[in-house]
Amino acid sequence: MKEAKKQYYNTEILNCLIEGDVVSTQQIADAVGMSEKSIRNKIFDINEYLQENDMGIIQKKPRVGMWLECTEEQKQKLQSVLMNRNTVVVKDDDNDRVMELLKIFFKLRPWETITTQRLTEELYLSAPTVLKIIRECEKWLAPYKVKIANEKNRGYRLDCNENEYRVAMKDFIMSDFDNEKIKSNMDYFFYNMDTKLIQKSIIETENEWNYRFTDESFYEIFIYCCIAYQRREIESPKVEDRGEIQILQKYNEYPFTVAIFKKLQEKLHVFFSNEEVLFLAIQMMCSKFIGISAVDETLEQVQKYDNKLIEFVDMSLHVVGNILDVDLSQDEKLKESLIIHLRPTIFRIRHGLSQTNSLVHFIKSEYKTVFRATMSISIMFEEYYGLQLTEDEVGYIVLYIQSALERIKRHFNVLLIADFSRGHAQLLTERLKKSISEIKEIRVMSTHDFKLYGDKTSDVIITQKELDVKDSRIIVIPNLLSDSGIVSLREQINVVLKSRDEKVTSFSPECYPLLDPDLIFVHQKYEDKESLLSFMSSAMAKRGYVSTNFFETVMEREKATTTSIGNNISVTHGAQSEVIEPKLSIAVLDKPIRWNDDEVDLVFLLGFKMTTPEEIKRIQCFYKEYISIIEREENLKKIKSMKSNIDLYKFLIQ
Structure with a gap:
């Protein structure tokens, strides 16, 4: 936005507030001709300007509105400033400057450069400030492995491969997920193409395939298709086949992408390479455009197409289980969870889109044994897929394995119904604790008290004789002191606990x-x-x-x-x-x-x-x-x- 235009909007907003009346963001937006979101962003900077220059403060109250709170002297000072529009100099947000400069860089073609002089003219900034903002832009681009190169006597340009450029550009366009801002960015970058026709093609394919995307997913597909059309004669993305491409082509993401590009070719009368199809299909897989499929559907696809993934998960559970001295191979819930998690993970890592895990330091500290054991998977992962499994990704896997361990080691409370001497009850209690280590606590109660008061807290109720009470937790073992009695008790406890666990206590x-x-x-x-x-x-x-x-x-x-x-x-x-x-x-x-x-x-x-x-x-x-x-x-x-x-x-x- 040009400097004069910025100052115009700042002045108009202050004119809406100067009388001290309570006004809503919408009222100001209507009067000034901007969106509510833009008004909210500007109010923060204007408020700082007012306070720095002792001209009052903007007060806000949710669902009521905002107003200018100032003395008569402060109001007169502000009125004097407003008479000369050029004096309302509100400090720019550094982030806005970074985004403006990135917009310029992303619009450059691979062979184009831009000088510091041109940047100072376009941004109304001094050369030192421009250099500072360039350094901030480099930080923004770093996660995408995109660099800003400075060619002697020519100027600046983006230094990256095509894949990195496209992912970074898509994220830039969607950096502020606001429909109006996204549309504005797309109008800026794709002004010379029929974006409505591209949008219509995606919607038609969506309807034909009976998919309903979230807004974010739809925009991502839309932007990638626009980039593909814009850069079809400049450079194609590079997709290396290291083992996953044949598998990818059998998943739903691939034929759906083929259908989109086929429709685009018919409507736009252009040709898209197979690399374009593969690139977008991979982004769908990595970003979960369509969302994770239903568990049954996902597992069915994996079992049909990806024996390698199933083999890797089975081997991983065997290895980690041996390290931790526990059998994880029979935990179907754990196996399903890892398959669902690792399916997109492989594609993310392959194409440089590994997820960050803000909890990894906590996980390494609290579950250090499991984390260290799970790190063994990294070696296997490299052997199977030729990829490095980051500690962030390992952290996610640790949470699944830790939960599985706690399912295995789940302790339970026992109520012992005993109508005999205290010594006999004590003997039975010690015998049970010694024989079944999973028992957390044993309480003793007489038959009379149990029938009178009942019990709601115990997981298992053990008695040596039949009780005239209906309770699925009750286990009758006449010979508790014998080895056969303990074996029978353990078997029946497993039945009771399995029945208890069938009642939902956690999410699937x-x-x-x-x-x-x-x-x-x-x-x-x-x-x-x-x-x-x-x-x-x-x-x-x-x-x-x-x-x-x-x-x-x-x-x-x-x-x-x-x-x-x-x-x-x-x-x-x-x-x-x-x-x-x-x-x-x-x-x-x-x-x-x-x-x-x-x-x-x-x-x-x-x-x-x-x-x-x-x-x-x-x-x-x-x-x-x-x-x-x-x-x-x-x-x-x-x-x-x-x-x-x-x-x-x-x-x-x-």
Whole structure:
């Protein structure tokens, strides 16, 4: 944006505020001719300018509006400034400058350069400032392995391969996930092509294949197709076949991509190389455009096409299990989880898109034994796939294995019904503890007291004679002191515990994509629901799962109806239209807070979309399992007693 235009908007915004009236962001946006988002961004900088120059302060109140708070003297000073529009010099956000400069670099063709002099003229900045912003641009580009080269007597250009350029450009266009901003960026980069025709082609293919993308996924495909069309005669992406291409061509992502490019060729009368098809199919696989398929469908595809992956997972569980001295090979839930996780991981690492794991330091510290054992997979991974498995990726695998270990080592409480002497009861107690190490605690109760008071806390109830009580936990063993009695007891305990575990106490792999440890908060201290929901919504927005408007739609729901469901629990959600990727946030409070007519200390904030068959199936699965989990009092106690977000995350996927 040119300097004069910037100052014009700054002045117009201040004119809306100078009288001290309460005005909404929308009212200012309508008066000035900008979007609400742009107004919100500018207000922050304008407020800093006012305070630095002692001309008042802009006060804001959610759902009410904003106003200028100043003395009469400060108001006169501001009025004097506004009479000369050129004097309203609001400091630019450095991030805005970086994004403006990156926009210029991304528009350069491979053979084009730009000098420092031209950059100073286009950005209205001094040469030293331009050099500083270039260094910031280099930091932004570094994760993509894109460099800014400075050619003597020619100027600056981007130094990278075609694949790196395309991924970086796509992320730049979508760096601020706002439909208006994305459209503006696309108009800037693709002004010379019929983007509406490309968009229509993707939508038609989407309908033919019965896919319903999230907004983010659709834009990613849209942008990659525009880049492919724009650069078809400049350079093609390079796709090396190191073993995965034949497998990729058998998954749904590949034929779907073929269908998109076939339609584009028919409508645009151009030819796209096979490299273009493979590149976009790989990006779909890496970025999970269509979302993780239903578990059964994913496993069916893997079993049909990718014996190598199944073999790797089996071998990994065998190796790690041997290191930890535990049998992991029979844990089907663990095996399924690793297959679903590793399928896109292989493609991500192959093409330089490995995920970062903000929890890796915690994982290495808290689960050091499992982490060290799991690192052995790295050697096998390199042998199988010729790739380095990063510690970030290892960290994700550790969480699955740790949860499996805790399933195996799960302890249980026993109630012993004993109508004999204290000495006999003590003997039986010691015998049981010595023979069955998984027993965590044994309580002794008489038959009379059991029938009178009952028991709700024990996992297993052991008695030496039949009781006139119906309870699936009861095991009758007449000869408890004999070896055969202990063998029979162990067998029946396994039956009881298996029956108990069939009641849902955690989520199935189908629901794992909805969970993110960084969105789980324990031991929270909030005084009201608005501030808590604002915090949770912001966390989701920062991770890119929802838009910045998501919180407003959450509060609209809170106004419309109560979201507390009893047992000190609230389940609330925002509008689907503001959800980018379906996710769930959980907050556990140290003390209950007022929630309309109830009190709440456990909050589930749902950012869900139900626009594709896969999403609908996953959300239905979530609600079914979620209800089963919270209906059990012992589960709620465990959830509310967790010491960290990792503990709660593990409990939910164990």
